[in-house]
Amino acid sequence: xxxxxxxxxxxxxxxxxxxxxxxxxxxxxxxxxxxxxxxxxxxxxxxxxxxxxxxxxxxxxxxxxxxxxxxxxxxxxxxxxxxxxxxxxxxxxxxxxxxxxxxxxxxxxxxxxxxxxxxxxxxxxxxxxxxxxxxxxxxxxxxxxxxxxxxxxxxxxxxxxxxxxxxxxxxxxxxxxxxxxxxxxxxxxxxxxxxxxxxxxxxxxxxxxxxxxxxxxxxxxxxxxxxxxxxxxxxxxxxxxxxxxxxxxxxxxxxxxxxxxxxxxxxxxxxxxxxxxxx
Ligand code: GLN
Numbered sequence: 001x002x003x004x005x006x007x008x009x010x011x012x013x014x015x016x017x018x019x020x021x022x023x024x025x026x027x028x029x030x031x032x033x034x035x036x037x038x039x040x041x042x043x044x045x046x047x048x049x050x051x052x053x054x055x056x057x058x059x060x061x062x063x064x065x066x067x068x069x070x071x072x073x074x075x076x077x078x079x080x081x082x083x084x085x086x087x088x089x090x091x092x093x094x095x096x097x098x099x100x101x102x103x104x105x106x107x108x109x110x111x112x113x114x115x116x117x118x119x120x121x122x123x124x125x126x127x128x129x130x131x132x133x134x135x136x137x138x139x140x141x142x143x144x145x146x147x148x149x150x151x152x153x154x155x156x157x158x159x160x161x162x163x164x165x166x167x168x169x170x171x172x173x174x175x176x177x178x179x180x181x182x183x184x185x186x187x188x189x190x191x192x193x194x195x196x197x198x199x200x201x202x203x204x205x206x207x208x209x210x211x212x213x214x215x216x217x218x219x220x221x222x223x224x225x226x227x228x229x230x231x232x233x234x235x236x237x238x239x240x241x242x243x244x245x246x247x248x249x250x251x252x253x254x255x256x257x258x259x260x261x262x263x264x265x266x267x268x269x270x271x272x273x274x275x276x277x278x279x
Contacts, residue, residue: 053098059120066275109174170199
């Protein structure tokens with residue numbers, strides 16, 4: 001929304017250089033015709049939000065149940081149909097910060113660039129803390145542990161990570177499953193998909209021999225497919241945290257303080273318990 005307002009303010013510049021404003025021709029033309037109305041309405045809306053502490057924009061990829069996913073039968077913490085553990089944690093943090101949560105659903109590997117450019121404030125996406133990512137963003141305290149799990153078909157001979165050598169492995173693009181498996185088994189053996197569920201579909205169709213993905217979504221996907229099983233042997237262990245733009249210590253401190261409160265009050269466990277039943 002901010003982008004559009006800026007674009008309108010610089011309408012003349014936009015007409016000359018649409019690309020610079022990031023809007024399509026149709027969008028810009030349509031926006032220009034209703035410029036006066038929209039600007040007034042948006043200014044008013046933004047003033048209201050500002051008075052209430054502003055927005056907390058969360059970038060995520062809502063294809064990762066039970067952490068973030070679309071459920072058309074529910075209303076999530078930002079009023080959209082995006083629900084899940086991360087969505088609710090972010091909602092609770094926003095509330096503590098007196099801000100309005102806005103969730104942006106984008107490709108997983110666009111989340112860090114979105115934070116770097118300042119278009120989003122936080123990345124909450126079952127995001128694993130890695131050394132490489134720490135070069136580009138800062139991470140909050142961790143709020144969950146996870147493992148990279150291996151999914152195969154029921155009749156597969158693959159019984160653990162060692163059997164994956166030379167096999168075709170499906171992953172979600174840009175995730176730790178992708179990064180680790182590419183390192184260990186060679187780029188040529190990895191098939192990347194935009195969503196984890198697409199990788200799982202490729203496994204069902206026999207296009208890949210195994211899928212490496214975080215254990216909680218893995219459980220959900222296996223639960224939806226009778227022909228698939230989850231191997232006991234995990235591939236890697238990791239920790240999830242919330243990412244912010246590098247150097248944004250003010251926000252990071254606020255998030256860590258809020259997370260601490262949520263942990264101590266039991267609210268975090270309560271959120272997790274809504275989505276993950278203890279085994
Ligand atoms: N935990 C994995 C990662 O951080 C996958 C996250 C996701 O797909 N949303 O790369």
